[in-house]
Amino acid sequence: MTWQPFYVGDGTPRDVDLGEPPPWRSFPRQALYKEFQPPPGLVKAVNAALVLRRPLLVTGAAGSGKSTVIEQVAAELKLGDVLRWHITSRSTLKEALYRYDALGRIHAQRLGGPGGSDDIAPFLQLGPLGTALLPVEHPRALLIDEIDKSDLDLPSDLLDVLERGTFEIPELSRFDTEAVIHVREWGGDERSPARSPIKGGFVQCDSFPFIVMTSNGERDFPAAFLRRCIRFTMPKPTVDELRRVVEAHLQLGQGTKRSQEVDATIQDFAERLTAGESLAIDQLLNAVHLLTGSGTLTGTEKQEVMDLVLRELSRA
Numbered sequence: 001m002t003w004q005p006f007y008v009g010d011g012t013p014r015d016v017d018l019g020e021p022p023p024w025r026s027f028p029r030q031a032l033y034k035e036f037q038p039p040p041g042l043v044k045a046v047n048a049a050l051v052l053r054r055p056l057l058v059t060g061a062a063g064s065g066k067s068t069v070i071e072q073v074a075a076e077l078k079l080g081d082v083l084r085w086h087i088t089s090r091s092t093l094k095e096a097l098y099r100y101d102a103l104g105r106i107h108a109q110r111l112g113g114p115g116g117s118d119d120i121a122p123f124l125q126l127g128p129l130g131t132a133l134l135p136v137e138h139p140r141a142l143l144i145d146e147i148d149k150s151d152l153d154l155p156s157d158l159l160d161v162l163e164r165g166t167f168e169i170p171e172l173s174r175f176d177t178e179a180v181i182h183v184r185e186w187g188g189d190e191r192s193p194a195r196s197p198i199k200g201g202f203v204q205c206d207s208f209p210f211i212v213m214t215s216n217g218e219r220d221f222p223a224a225f226l227r228r229c230i231r232f233t234m235p236k237p238t239v240d241e242l243r244r245v246v247e248a249h250l251q252l253g254q255g256t257k258r259s260q261e262v263d264a265t266i267q268d269f270a271e272r273l274t275a276g277e278s279l280a281i282d283q284l285l286n287a288v289h290l291l292t293g294s295g296t297l298t299g300t301e302k303q304e305v306m307d308l309v310l311r312e313l314s315r316a
């Protein structure tokens with residue numbers, strides 16, 4: 001029997017049932033706070049950041065769990081939905097604070113749009129950082145993901161806002177320093193978004209958000225930036241830690257037991273990591289899912305599929 005369960009390559013249309021997806025690939029995406037197994041030292045670093053009201057800078061290889069840390073902290077401490085800011089080379093501090101749709105407003109004024117010509121609120125939205133800095137009873141959780149991909153000046157600009165905990169929306173402060181405008185927050189339900197009153201165009205944070213910044217270590221940061229963060233480097237996982245991660249993810253499934261084969265795969269994965277190969281934990285999860293699924297994978301075919309999903313990341 002060959003492992004061609006769905007696509008055969010003969011061009012004949014057929015109805016297929018792909019079965020259940022891996023639990024971590026079901027949509028809408030579930031937060032992985034129950035499955036996450038903090039590596040040694042991480043819990044202390046998170047608590048230091050919480051107590052000192054400093055951002056946590058987490059560095060580590062791709063797929064080492066950096067972006068997942070905050071999900072667990074936010075869930076345990078009931079910080080609400082994680083606000084996410086994914087950084088690219090084009091990211092600007094301003095878009096993370098707020099967005100103003102000037103063109104949309106001009107159009108609306110011409111057409112006699114919502115709320116009359118002076119209603120600016122529909123054209124403003126706070127960004128993830130702007131929302132995290134709103135005065136609130138409970139601090140929010142903010143993920144600033146892949147900050148090492150940013151433009152060179154962004155970390156210093158960001159630091160400045162985080163030190164002061166305040167920012168201005170000139171489009172509002174110019175307009176009226178007494179007016180209270182209800183501005184849309186970031187995230188949440190798009191159909192009925194939360195709105196926050198902003199007076200005179202200034203936002204002043206009153207309880208510092210829990211911030212995780214992640215970095216693949218692709219660049220160095222200025223000392224002035226580093227000294228204001230709590231820094232943590234994700235260690236390479238040991239065999240035991242990998243077993244725990246695999247078990248945590250599989251428990252979501254049908255109570256699958258770890259077979260000898262799965263154990264051997266985990267062992268081999270750990271050895272490759274120790275030898276300096278670049279591999280992500282997702283890859284191990286993929287491999288285990290294929291091994292524990294209803295699978296008809298056998299012999300050389302199994303080896304070929306395993307090689308495919310466990311291929312090193314530094315090779316395309």
Ligand SMILES: Nc1ncnc2c1ncn2[C@@H]1O[C@H](COP(=O)(O)OP(=O)(O)O)[C@@H](O)[C@H]1O
Nearest residue numbers: 035036037062063064065066067068245281282
């Ligand atoms: N310590 C861990 N415990 C449980 N799952 C983990 C752990 N580390 C990584 N994973 C899993 O690996 C995947 C990749 O993690 P992610 O946080 O996206 O990595 P990174 O941001 O470092 O690239 C996620 O699906 C996550 O569930």
Ligand SMILES: [Mg+2]
Nearest residue numbers: 066067145214
């Ligand atoms: Mg990530």
